[in-house]
Amino acid sequence: MSAEVSVPPARRSITASPIFGKIAASLVALFISFLLGALLVLALGESPLEVYGLLISGSLVGMPNFLVTLQMMSPLIFTGLAVAISFRAGLANIGAEGQMLVGALCAGYVGYAVELPALIHLPLCLLAAFVGGLVWALLPALLRVYLNVNEIVVCLMMNPIALLLTGYLSTRVLKAPGPTNKLPDIQPTAELSTFSLFSQANTGLIFALVLCLIFAVVNVRTMRGFEWQMIGKNAKFAYYGGVDVRRRALTVFLVSGGIAGLAGAEQVLGQYRAYYDDFSPGYGFDGIAVAMLAQFNPLAVPLAALLFGALNGGSAVLQMMTGLSKHLVQVLQFIVVLVLAAKLSWDWLKLGRSQTAAPGSDPPAEGPHVTAGDR
Amino acid sequence: MDLIEIAFSAVRVSTPLVFAAMGGLLSYQAGMLNIALDGFMIIAAFAAIATAHFTGSLELAILVAVLGATMLSALLGVFTLKLNADVFIAGIAIIFMAYGLTALLLKGILGEDGVFMSSAIPRFPTLDLPVIESIPVVGGIVSGHTLLVYIAWLLVPLVAWCLYRTRWGLRVRMVGEAPEAAAAAGVNVDSIKFQTMLLSGVLCGFGGAYLSLAYVSLFANQMTAERGLIAIAAIFFAKGHPGWTALVALLFGLATALSVRLPQVTGAAPQLLQLIPYVVTVAALIIVGFRTARSRSKHGAWKFGWN
Amino acid sequence: MSEPAPVIEMRNVVKRFGDFTAIHDANIDLRPGEIHALVGENGAGKSTLMNVLYGLLPRSGGEVLLRGEPVDYGSPNEAIAAGIGMVPQHFKLANSFTVAENIILGSEPTRGFNRLDRRRAAEETAEISRRFGLEVQPGDVVGDLAVGLRQQVEILKTLYRKAEVLIFDEPTAVLTPQETRELFNTMRNLAAAGNTIVFITHKLGEVLAVSDRISVMKQGRIVATLDNRDVTAQQIAALMVGRSVILRVDKAPPSELGAPLLRIRDLCARGERGEVAVDNLSLDVRAGEIVGLAGVQGNGQDELVECIAGLRRRASGDIEICGKPTGRTPGDNRDLGLAYVPADRAHVGLSLESGLWENLSIGHLESFRWGPFMRTGAARKRAGELIERFDVRGGEIDKFAGSLSGGNQQKVQIARELTRPAPLIIAEQPSQGVDIGAIESIHRILVEMRDAGRAVFVISADLDEIFSISDRILVIYRGRIVADLAAEDTDQEEVGRYMGGLEDRPRDGASPERTAHVG
C-alpha cells in the first residue's frame, strides 16, 4: 500500500547512500578547514603550500616521521575512544584528562613498586591504570546516575583535582630522587616496548587499535552496545523498554574512565617509563576533539587521532624548517574541529540553499545533546 | 590571617568569574551550553593589552577587547545556529583556537613570546567609595577595587532584571525552556540565541579586559587559566540564576583566597591547599545533589532520576 | 445564498521532503465563519499541509492566497501577523511559566525600557478568556494545568494574536467528552464571530457534529471537499480509506475468566509535584478480559500506570503482575509478563531519533541475544516484518521514528508491544492519533489477545474507545476507582457521570474527601 511512499531502490544513486554522504561531507569540511588554515598561514606571511607540504611530509613521509606521528596519536586513540563511548551513551565524560592522570599514576606506581614476571606485571599495570581511571570516573558517574548532578560540572572539577593530587603524590610522597618530579622508573617487566629511537611509539598503540575494534564490535553487535546507544538516544525510552539505565550508564561511564586511564598507562609504560608529574599537554581535551571528529564511532577514532597526531608530529618539522611556532598547528587543528562540527550535510553541499529542509529534518549527530537547562 | 583582607581578595578573585558567568548564563538561559567563555576571555585579554599598549587608552582598550570577544562569539553563533554545529563541540574548538591565535598574535603584533608587559599601559585606578569606605567591615571589603570590579557586581542585578523583568528576558527564558513554544509564538529562536551568544561575548570581553588590564597589567598565554570553565560550573550549579551564580563564584573566590593564604600559616603542601576550591565545589554539588534527590524521591516522581 | 469569498485558497500546493512528495497538488479553500474539517488516513499529509499554511514548512510548489493575495510565509511570524493561528496537537507551551506569560510570548505588552507589563498581560488574558467563555487563570503555572486547560491556553495564544484563521490539529485526541463538548462550543463561538477554523481529526462523529464543510485527504491529495449536510460517516470513511470500514468492532462475549494477571491492592502514589495522585486504589484484571479505565485526564491514571510499569515509585501498596510482586525497574516488570503501550510516545514510547528497527527491537532484546552478542540481522528482519504487518506507512527500518506521521508512530509502538509474548497488556490511549482504519485493526488485535487468554487493561480518555472494546469498565476519579461496571450494563451517560465525580460513591467506604495522607 505504501508503494508511493518508499523510494524504489533503482533510483538510488551512490550519492544518496548515507555513508557516502558522511564521508563526502567530512572531506569537504576538511578541505574547507585547510583553506581557512591557508588563509591564516598567508596572514602570517608564509606559503600555505610549503606549510602543508612540511606538515604532511613531516608527519607521514619517511619512517622516523611516521613513527613520531604514531607516537603522538597513541594517547589520543585512548582518550578519544573513552570520550566517544561515553558520549554515544549520552554521558559527557569530559574528565578524561583527570582519569588519564590517575591511571598513569597507578600504572607508574605498580610499574616500579611491584616485581613480577613480565607476563603478569604488564597486564597488572594496565589493570591498575584501568582501575585508576575508573575510580576517578566513579564520583562523576555516581553523581550523574544517582543524584542527577551534571557530569560536565563534576568532571570540570575532577580534572584539576587529579592534577593537584597526582602532583602532590609525585612531588611529596612517592617522588624519586632527582631534579624532576616523577616516580621512580618502572621495572623493565612493565614496559611497553618501543620500535625505534626516533619515537616513543610503542606496543600500546596496537593495544589501542585493538580496543577500538573491540568497541566497534561492542557498539554494533552486542546487547550492551545496543543498550548504551539507546540510553544515549533517549534514556527514558530505554528505561521504559527494559534497559536498566542507571546500571548501564554507570558501567559505560566507568569503562570510559578506565580507557582514559589506559591512555595514562600507554604514556607511563611506553613513552615515559615512569610517572612524570603534569606530563600531559592536554591529551584528555584533545580526546574530546578526536572523539567528535570521529563522530563517536570507535572505528573512526584512530583516523581522527591520526589527523591530530600527524599535525602534532609534523609540527616539529615545520618548526625546524620555518620560523613558525607550535601555536599555528594548534589553531589549524581546531579549525578542523570547528568546521567538521558544522553539520554540512551532503544535501546542503549539493544543493546549497535551494534544498528546503524541514526544521529538524537533519539526522541529528550521535552523542548527548548537551543542552543547558534541565540537567 | 586578616579576614577582611581575605574577603577583599575574594571579591577581586571572583570578579573575572562573575563577568564570564553572567555572560555564560545568558546563553545558558537560552538553552545553549556555551563552553567557550575561556576563549572569549583570552581574546579580549589580548586585545585589551595590545590596544592599551598602542594607544595608551584604557577606554579604547576595553572597547576593542569587547569587540574582539564579541566577534569570536559571533563566529561561534554562526557555526552553531547557522551551520548546525553542536555548540559544545564548536565551543571547545573555539577555546583552543583562541589560545593558539592569541599566542600567534602576541608574537606577530607585539613581538613577544608568552608574556607581554609594557610601561605604556596605563594602570586602572582603584576607587574608594565615598560613604561605604567608612563603614567598618564592609568598607574594607567593598571599597578600594577598580572600576571593573564594580561593573561586574552591578551586572548581577542588571542581568537578573533583564532576565526576569523585561520582554527580552522572557523570550530568552522561553527559548531556553521550550524553543518550540517560542518558535510557534513567533519568537525568532535563533535570533534570541544569537543575541545571548553575542552578549556572552560582550561580558566575557569585559572579563578578559579585567584580567589583563585591571587584575594585572600584562598579557600571558592562556592567562585565563580556565576561569571560564569555573564560571560554567558556577552557572550549572546555580541553574542559571544570576544571584546564585554570582554567589557560587564568590564562594569559589573565597576558597581560592583562603587557599592562597594558608601556606604561610600551615606550611602544608601547596597542591593540597590548592585543592580547596575544587573540593569545596564538589562537596557542595554532592550536598545539593542529595537534597534535590531526597525531595524528589519524597514525592515519588519518576523513579528514574534522569534528565 | 451566495458563497462568501474564501479567506484562504491553497492552489496546487506541493510539499516534498527530499525525494518523497508528501503533498501533491493540494487545493483547498477556507471561507470566513466556517468550521472546515480536514480528515484523512495517517500520513495522508494533513499536518504537513497545515504546517505549510502556517509557515512552519516551506512549500515546494503551488501558491497560497490570502484574501486573493498570494502570500509566502517564511516563518510562523509572518503567518501570525497575517492572522493565521495554529493550535498544535502537541502543545507548544513552556510548562514552568504562567498562563499569561505563555500567551503574551511573542507580542508582549511592555512599559518603558522594554519592561514587561505583567498587569496588562494578566488583564488582557483574562479579558479574552472571558469573551470566548474560557476559564483559565492568567497567573496559573501551565505545568499545573489539566490537558483541556492547556489547550485553552493554546487557543488563547492564537486569539491574543487576533488570529482569524485557526488551525486545530487533532485537538480532541486527548480530551474527555466533556472537554470536547466545551471545545466545540468554543469553536462555534469563534466561527460565529467570523473566524475560520480548520479542524483535523480522526473521529468522524466529531466531524459530523461540528464542521460545516469537510475535506478528505488521501496520499497527499485533497480527494474531495463536501458539505456536512450531504454525507455520512461511512461515506467519509470510504473516501479516506478506499474501502468501507467497520466503525465498531464486533466481539464475542468473553469466555470464562482466568486468574488475575494484574492485581493492585491499596496503592498510593504521588504525582510530579508531590500531590496524592493515586489514593488507596485496588483493582484486578483477569486473564481473558478487557478492562477499560475511564476517567478525566489528571485523575491519577498516568501515575497508576507508571506505578504498574515500574516508571514511578509507589508510596505504599502492592502490585502483582502474573501473581508476582513487581520488580525494581520496568525491565523487571516486563520480564514478569507485561506489555505496555504508553501515552507519551514522543518521550517514553519511542526514541524519535533512532531507526525504526531499534524502536521495534527494544523490549524484545532477549530474543535476539546470542551470548553477549546481539543478532542485529534478525532484529532488523523482524522489524521489517512488523512494519509490513502493522501497515506502518512510510516505514523503512532505518528511518528515524520521528519522521513518521503521528499515527504511524503510534502503530510502531503498538506493533512492538502487542507482539510481546506477555500475558498482561496495558494500553494507554491505544488509538490516539491513528486513523479509523488503523483503530479498527488495533481494537481487533486487542480482542484477539483477550480471546487468547491474556489480560488487557485499556486506559483511555475516549469513551467511544472504552465502550467499543471493554468487557468491564472502571472509572477513576481523584485517584480512586469509583465505579466498576460491566460494559453491557452501562452507557456513556452513566460513566460520564462517574468520571465527573457526580456519583462519588467510594467502593471501599473510605471518606470521599481527599484527606488520606500518604506517608
Next chain:
Amino acid sequence: EIKVAMVTSESGLGDRSFNDMMLAGMERAEEELGAEFVVIQPRAVSEFQSTLARAAGQDFDIIIGSSFDMIEPMRAVAEAFPDQAFGLVDVGPEPIADNVVSTVTKDWEGSFLVGWIAAKETETGTIGFVGGADIPIIHRFFIGYYYGAKMANPDVEVIETYTGSFTDPAGGKEYTLANVAEGADINFAVAGATSAGVIDGAVESGTFAIGVDSNQNYMAPGSVLTSMVKRVDTQAYDMIASVADDSFQGGSVLYYGLAEDGVAAAMDEHNEGLIADEVLAEVEELRQKLLDGEIVVPNYFDLEAGQEMMGEPPMATPPSVRNASEL
C-alpha cells in the same frame, strides 16, 4: 655559517626563564656570529627524544636543549648520532655523553645574594618567595634565598609559596598580596610568566619584588628591588661560539656561577637607590667571600657542605629545604 637547532623544554617559549634566555643567546649568536637558528617547541617531555633525533637527522651544527628531563633523551640520541654536536644548558653536574656539552648554573649563589639583600632591606622582618611550581628546580632557588636571608639576619622570616602555575600572572599577584598581608615586604618571584603578576602585586601593594632569570628591573622601576639574573643566554652563546671556532669540547660540563658572571644581582638605573649604599657595599664583600670559597652556599646538589658551614637554620626548616637532601 652555523646552523643551530634550539629545543625548548615542554613549557616552551615565553616562560620568561631559561627558554627565553636561551633564545636571547641564539639571537646574540645570530648577530655576532652570523649563526642561523630555529626554535622547536615540543609539547611534552615524551616528545624530546623524537624531536632531538629528527633534528639530528638534519644538518644542524649543534642542537641545544634545556631542562633536566632532556638529559636521558639527549644521551640516547647523542649516542646514536656520535658526529652531531649537542648542548644542554642549566642541568646537573654529571657529563651526559661524549658529544654533549652541558652546563650548570649556580643559581643558588645568585639566590643567596638576593636573599641576603632582601633580609637586609626588609622593614618588617619578613620576606617572601613565590615559586611557579613545587618542583626541585624552583626549590633550588628557594634554598639559596633562604640561607642568604638567614645569613644576613637569623631572625628574618621567610615565607615559601608556590602558585602551581608558570602561566597565571593573576594567581601570582594573589599569592604576592597574600604574602604581603602576612607581612612580607619583599617577594622573590621564581615563576616564569607568573612572576609578572608578582611584580604587579608589588607595585599595587607598595612593596618590592625581586625578579628572576633575566633582568626584570625595568618591568616596574622602583618596585623591583633587584633581579637574580641567570645568564643562560651566555651559556647557549658560548656553546655556539665553541662550534664556530672549533673549540667544542664534547663531554664537558661547564659551570656558570658568580665567578663566571653566570649569575648576578642586577643593578641598573631602574633600581638605583632602592638598596642602601652600605648594603651594596656589604654585598660586594659577600660576593668576594663567595668567590673565595670562604662561604659555601648550601646547594641543590650538596646541601650538607653549605649547611656545615652555616650551621643549622635557626627556625623551623621549610619543607623544600628538608626535602632537598633527597634530590
